[in-house]
Amino acid sequence: MKLSKTKIRWIIRQNRKGVTTKDIARDMKVSIRRVQQILKEYREISEEPSPGENLGRPSKPYDEHEAQIVKEAHERYRFGARMLEPVIRKRYKIRISHNRIHMYLKAQGLAQENQKKQKQSQVGSLRAKA
Numbered sequence: 028m029k030l031s032k033t034k035i036r037w038i039i040r041q042n043r044k045g046v047t048t049k050d051i052a053r054d055m056k057v058s059i060r061r062v063q064q065i066l067k068e069y070r071e072i073s074e075e076p077s078p079g080e081n082l083g084r085p086s087k088p089y090d091e092h093e094a095q096i097v098k099e100a101h102e103r104y105r106f107g108a109r110m111l112e113p114v115i116r117k118r119y120k121i122r123i124s125h126n127r128i129h130m131y132l133k134a135q136g137l138a139q140e141n142q143k144k145q146k147q148s149q150v151g152s153l154r155a156k157a
Contacts, residue, residue, distance in 0.1 A: 030057065030078050035065055039075065042066055089134070093123055097131040108132060 030038075034055060041051050048066070052059040068076040096119050100111050108129035116122055132138035 030055070030061075030065070032075065032078065035075055035078065038062055038065055039069055087127075093121070093127070094131045094134065096121060097123065097128050098135055098137075101132060101137055108138065 038051055038055060041054075042048070042062075048059050048062045052062045055062070065076055096115060097111065100106075100115050100118070104111065104114055106114065108125040111128050112123065112125040115128070129138055133140070
């Protein structure tokens with residue numbers, strides 16, 4: 028269950044009242060460890076932790092060498108990202124994911140986003156249901 032700002036405030040208030048982390052975790056339907064993490068972060072930064080920041084794997088910076096390889100391969104074979112991935116792996120002995128290849132192609136103006144393949148926004152899906 029994702030914790031919102033309101034739920035995090037509630038956890039902190041309950042802790043100040045002296046409620047055990049076990050009881051707080053049971054009421055919020057999260058693990059005891061998660062409650063402890065929230066309280067620890069609150070004590071360290073002296074303000075409420077904000078959920079949903081710095082999540083996921085850090086993004087890899089734009090690499091000029093990889094971009095040059097992708098450009099050369101695209102000029103030679105005229106393939107899209109999915110087809111270029113194994114070609115680059117065999118010919119240049121470097122592994123670049125097709126998503127990253129597509130990013131380089133877009134940056135060089137050799138590819139574009141397909142709007143039909145983009146995830147539909149929450150608002151758009153709600154309108155479609157209405």
